[in-house]
Amino acid sequence: MRGPDRRLAACLAGLRELLDTRCSTGQSLRELHARDEGWHLPGLPDAVCFPKTAPEVASIVTLCRRHAVPVIAFGTGSGMEGQINAVQGGISVDLSGLDQILEVNAGDMDCRVEAGVRRMTLNTHLRDTGLFFPVDPGADASLGGMAATRASGPNAMRYGTMRDNVLALEAVLGTGEIITTGTRARKSSAGYDLTRLLIGSEGTLAIITKLCLRLHALPEALRTARVHASDLQSLLDYAIALMQAGIGMAKLEVMDEVAVRAVNLYAGLGLEEEPTLLVEFAGSAATIDHEVDFALALAEDFDLPKPVWAASPEDRSRLWKARHEVAHAETLLRPGSRSLVTDVCVPISRIARCIAETRADLATIDLIASIVGHIGDGNFHVSMLIDSGDSREIALAEAAHDRLIDRALAMGGTSTGEHGIGLGKMTHLRREMGGGVDVMRAIKQVFDPDLILNPGKIF
Structure with missing residues (x-):
């Protein structure tokens, strides 16, 4: 042997x-x-x-x-x-198997959970407390995995990402030592911020086993609208104007016409197959009424159709469920295909231009492709449907992916807003971070001296 x-x-x-x-x-x-x-x-x-x-x-x-x-x-x-x-x-x-909700401290609006607890399980457990955990990447992911990948999602516009909602961690280093980082206190000046160092480390520095999470009050009221138009640019300009007006939105999402067609096939929603903006307002009923009036008036200024409001909580849930499942829905547009999904994030003022240039680029390749995005924080996703056995299609998609990242970096953005580096974006990290990559390697050597934790990722 x-x-x-x-x-x-x-x-x-x-x-x-x-x-x-x-x-x-x-x-x-x-x-x-x-x-x-x-x-x-x-x-x-x-x-x-x-x-x-x-x-x-x-x-x-x-x-x-x-x-x-x-x-x-x-x-x-x-x-x-x-x-x-x-x-x-x-x-x-x-x-x-690490699936215990250890404690909920309603008065302090925090909780302690093991890493295997799923986000929907936690929110079901919190249902009678008036609190919830807001980070929602779409999938019913484990909270440990969400911390390891620095997950976010549509709610990040209002509540932030995992980086903003984890107070403390327990983790196992590559040496086998168990450490704790942070406390339940809302702020600290005690030494290096190891909690945020481990968040987004993708299992390369430690294995997260417990988390202390920040919780938030459920809003008194929610109202969700969709706005569609044949011109995506006008929708994006409208979205940016809403943000610049200081409207207290919880979510601001865009789907292009290809993504809308996919969710219609998947969920039978019967939406107009045009670029579509989804807007959700959260807060007190009185505040929302005022913001809705402003949003309606602003839509007229941009010559957009009147927003269509979700008529019931069930309609609202159906709409957001479809948005979350775009990645699964899109393969219906080409049965047997696999979706190459990627993401970038740019400063909010550049997102309209970045999406416009990306759409023009995607129109030049012979692949079904779509764009969905978290407009509120400058993050959007591109999906290209490929035959995973066709080397030509893979090469087309990978080249378009590389151009997308070049475009984002040139605009002061990042190669990934929420997916992480993993295997797919290792070649781009050096261009984005420069000598910072060498510092990351040195940090890994301390946390994982024998380099056994998730080798072959990030670097």
Whole structure:
């Protein structure tokens, strides 16, 4: 038996002794943990482990370090950039068993949860408290995974991203040591901000096992409208004017006509298949009435059709559910295809131009492509439907992806607003961060001296 094989065999023996049947080398289970929702090639782990406590996670990492075996943290597999693909083999650590909501402190508007708790589970638990956790990436992701990828979503405009809503963490380093970062206090000047360092680290610095989260009061009232027009530019100009007016919107989203066609097929909504803006107002009923009146008048100034208001909470939920499921809906436009989905983020004043130039570029390639975006924070997504077995189509999509990132960086933006780097954007990080990448590598060496945590990602 060769050296690497001997090390893996010894590691698996130790893991089976620790976890018994909660360490599996079954092919189907390994395949389920080999890829996320992105288009990247899968990476098959050698085994999948299901710890139930942070000390068990620490023991797994310690064993893997001893035998030089990679460790990949797994939440729900809903990421988009291949962060959980085991590109060098190793052990996939499925954190779904760390699923306890430990405490809710309604008076302080915070809670403590284990990393495997899903965001919808938490909000269901909070239903009678008048509080909720606002970060909503669309998928019912695990909160640990959301922190690891610095997730956001439509609510980020009003409530911020995971970076703004995590107060403290418990995590296991690459040495097997368990550390805590931060406290329940709303601010601190105590040393380096390790909490935010781990948020967005994509499992390369530590495995997050617990989180202390900031909660928010449920708004008294919500009103959702959609505005459609044949000219996307006029919708974007209207959206920017709404933001500049200081209107207290909770969400401000755009879908181009291709995305609208997809959600009509998927959810049977019967929307006009034109570029569409979704606007949600949140707050007191009196405040919302005033803001709605302003939004209606402003729409007339831009020669836009009168906004169509969701008639009931069910209509509102249906509309947002369809928006969240655009990525799944789009494959109906080309059955059998796979979606190459990417995102960039630019300063808000540049988003209209960036989207316009991107639409012009996408019109030159022979692929079905769409754009949806979080206009409120300058972040938008491009999806291109490809035959994953056709090298020409892959090359077309990858070249368009590269041009999109070039465009965003030239406008003072970033290669990713919320998807992360993972496998898909490693080649662009150096251009964006320059020498900062070397600092990141040095930090990783401290947190993970044997480089076993999620190797082959980010750098």
